[in-house]
Amino acid sequence: MSTASLGHVEAVVRITAQACVDNEKYFGELDSVVGDGDFGYSMARGFELVIQDWDGFDRADIGTFLKKIAVVITSRIGGTSGPIWGTAMLRAASTAGAVTSLEPAQIVAMLRAGIEGIKARGRSDVGDKTLLDALVPAVDTIEQQIAAGADTAATLRAAAGTARENAEATRAMQAMRGRASYTGERSIGTLDAGAVAVAVILEALADQWPDLPARS
Amino acid sequence: MSTASLGHVEAVVRITAQACVDNEKYFGELDSVVGDGDFGYSMARGFELVIQDWDGFDRADIGTFLKKIAVVITSRIGGTSGPIWGTAMLRAASTAGAVTSLEPAQIVAMLRAGIEGIKARGRSDVGDKTLLDALVPAVDTIEQQIAAGADTAATLRAAAGTARENAEATRAMQAMRGRASYTGERSIGTLDAGAVAVAVILEALADQWPDLPARS
């Protein structure tokens, strides 16, 4: 993986936002099985705002840009997802700081900080059948790919594969956190909506990365 | 048609009551199409009481017996049917008076009095798409059969045929009275529940008459 510019960070946010808008119905259906069906709607309404206000976000540096996005997410997405995704973004933004480019190691540190934010906010961990069950192994893969010297496209493709595999694996798990946990053992056999969302987003990133114009 | 005894009158009432109880669902379905679906329920609950209290009705004479039945119908059947059927029975009972047998002409007079009672109570007439559209021609047939010297079984069979034919003919009519009239032209194409009930009762009488044990 090579050094990431603000342009790369912008691309990641933009693709993520578009994936959440495009998958509103799908994410909603996933959350309907043992949840309350609002996950797709909440994410779509929040990331819609990100797209709508796109040109207005302060792009002084990567940390500032991500922080502005995080504020929209945290303050405008309801449900559990707003605080979870917003906290993750905020922690990542702080970890990045006032820089205009990121080394691979910094990117991993940002992702790890985001994960710690989710765990703290959600009083949750890997194994609880949440998005963490896709996100944490995917970040492990990213770290491994970087260590192995893979390029960005290959790194994303590998991370997407890990996320999808682990999202599928949530089927076997019993939910210990979030609304799905109320159904107890009945949650076994269903996919976690948040974990699938992580896979979908990473797949979108992997798919669209090679086509991106070079950025400054 | 021969002279009717109190036993014959009892049989008519009993068969009528049983037919209404047996056809609760059917009458209800008929009233659901452009009505409110309660016709079968109302009739069944009222005539159930007639059967339940059967042995207790005063049988001093035909008029008294019919009056007691009429009181149960009028006071215990709700909807439009209670007042309509009750009034008819009451008028028939008064016309019969304190007798223990009825000549054919008296029977026709009773039926005609019942019809007048319905018309007065319902501010209705033949052509309004109500039970009158089956009942009036059926009584005409009874009168004709008597004039032609037919026996009771044949008279009932002929009356049932007329009632059925005319009940079917209500399909072509637009309801001018009762709840079905609210639907205006949409009532055309549907059977009137009350008219079909008249046919069903007369058919039950025709079917069961030959099998009845001779009565005093």
Add this chain to the structure above:
Amino acid sequence: MKKFVNDPQQFVPEMLKGIALANPDTLKYVPEYNLIMRIDAPRADKVSVIQGSGSGHEPAHVMIVGKGMLDAACPGDVFAAPPMDYVLETSKLLNSPKGILHIINNYTGDRMAFEMGKEMAEADGLTIGTLLVDDDVAVKDSTYTVGRRGVAGNFFVIKAVGAASEQGADLDELLRIGEKVNSVTRTMGMALTSCTPPAKGSPLFELGDDEMEMGVGIHGEPGRRREKLANANAIVDELLEAVVTDLPFSKGDDVALMVNGLGGTPISELYILYGYAHEQLAKRGINIRRNYVGEYCTSLDMAGTSITLSRLDSEIDGLLGAPAEIAIRTF
């Protein structure tokens, strides 16, 4: 059938028992006649106000018995007018020297039962006045028809008459007030779904997923027209147009506006309808002085609504504003 029911034949009696158990200090249940009455009725200084109709319209009318409203309600079974007997015996039990007022929604069965009950009660020496409610503009009114139905507008008639009777008005005065309120009250309803009577166990009629029934009655009778399902605002427009042009209501009129739920529509949706109706009336220059959003006259579990407008003068306004207490309450 997705209903809370034990024996469908006991649906009405069990409901009435529940009402009485929940209001032991104010209401009494007389099982023989499906009768819910005020525990302090009849009173010598007050005309007794009685309403009876089919069941299935709750809170109308058994849950609106109480101070400033009805003295008693004697419903029939679901969607069936009460048997004549109930009317007669209820009238006897509620007999007051100031007389009795029968409030009847204009349906054939109800009219007959009250007509016969009144005749027999009068033969027993009771004094009875009769008020007919017929506010439903969905039904054409002419000498050749059975006339308009009484629907949700009956709430305003009962409220006004109930308040006046509480204040000691005599029977003639109540008849005058009730007829006045009825004459300036108009309602139009529509359904998104049918309803399911407990004894039938299946819907009274079928509506396609993209259909709605305009001008529906409160007994699950189909309406005048089946239309393609429209959005909330378009539905309000159609209902308002029918109601406003009928009286007609005009610029400068003071009105009470009711958005009534038919039983299966949640209150959230009723407020969406209310908000738009309010704005549209304001645009026409009609002043909403009082508003009523909720379930007043239902059709079991039917999803649907009706909109009622009643023109206010200071007398009616005062009577609608007078205190009242009924089984339906939040606290």
Add this chain to the structure above:
Amino acid sequence: MKKFVNDPQQFVPEMLKGIALANPDTLKYVPEYNLIMRIDAPRADKVSVIQGSGSGHEPAHVMIVGKGMLDAACPGDVFAAPPMDYVLETSKLLNSPKGILHIINNYTGDRMAFEMGKEMAEADGLTIGTLLVDDDVAVKDSTYTVGRRGVAGNFFVIKAVGAASEQGADLDELLRIGEKVNSVTRTMGMALTSCTPPAKGSPLFELGDDEMEMGVGIHGEPGRRREKLANANAIVDELLEAVVTDLPFSKGDDVALMVNGLGGTPISELYILYGYAHEQLAKRGINIRRNYVGEYCTSLDMAGTSITLSRLDSEIDGLLGAPAEIAIRTF
């Protein structure tokens, strides 16, 4: 989807606008934060009581803002906890020198939004107390779980706290009272049908014609168990057993009994449930001092019910009986 809706995304805002238009003298709507607040709030002599949760539970909570109840409610979208922003801005707008009380139903999303909103508001100098409501016995409570949900029992907490705050109680006193009421309140719910969120347009889950869902939540989450559809009395028995044995409620206890409709169940059926529940509690020697029959906390158009019991002492009894005024009213 058989609903009154224009744009599903405007479902909540349009409802809130309707509530404000229907109550111009008492309530105010602030569109930016889905906020319904008392027109006279904040008051210097009163702690501001705020509740926010997902929408779709109406009348909870936007329709129970008013004198003696909430000072404000800032709901999220249907079934979605309010964004943190709403909590923060609502708290700022409602800031009183006596402080602010957040009443939160115990759900992950709601807790997070209020936790974050509180942190940020406190950084701005506001004084905020937090009350968690978790009355749902359908959910197992242990250190390994997210704990019980807050459901219809929140009405009793809000009523008691609202009355006390109206009487001038300070924040600590309100916390004491709220925690006490919550600690003696238990609820169990069940569904006959799913509900249909407007944005989804189809039912959240499918229930067979002969099935029911026991222990259902108020967000259309499935319950703990799917069972064969039973009659009304059997359902009441099962709900009561769960509720009574949990606290447990004992012979001689004075209680408030609530039979709550989930949105699609008509009031007639709720009274059938009430009547039987009343009798069964009486048989256990439990004294029903107060009763509540109707819709308090719904799940959109779900057909279903929940039963709540709250044990009364003289303090709670007095607070539940204190006067209150909200959007939900008959007259």
